[in-house]
Amino acid sequence: MSTTVWIILAAAVMTYLTRIGGHMILSRFERIHPRVEAGLNAVPAAVLTTLVAPAAMSGGVAELAALATGAAVAFLVGGMMPMFLTSAAVLILLRHLIG
Template identity: 50%
Template structure:
């Protein structure tokens, strides 16, 4: 149990928590001080969700096997028509079928 509580590890966790808090509260504080948000800043803030999604999905797509790639493609196509839960179910079914049929 003592191996989990090194002073260095606790310091790293606390430093990460403080950095995360300051980053989040700093952005909020900066935006709240503005009377109006400039159009370029608003466009940049609107692009953040797509950028974050891309950084999460792209590495998995390119480093995963064919089962992951087929599942992501199926989920992408399903997302054009359905909401989130059916899209996840279709992607999950696609990866399970690929793994069962081809032993991937």
């Protein structure tokens, strides 16, 4: 197998171990401290921010239009999948048309 395949497999294994490790550690506690729970609840928003912020700050017309479309779909329709699909479609279309 090529080096790329080994890297992908190693990344998949490490990702799995990281996810299952956190679950195993937290499952040993009967109750989680409220501060830990608040921190864990903030993770999805933090991850979304790290994905969106670079495109919003340094993106071109296509990226900004995709972000605006995603925000509009999120507020009007709701749901992650419609938001993702429409944003991706707008981004792909505009990158293809604009370049």
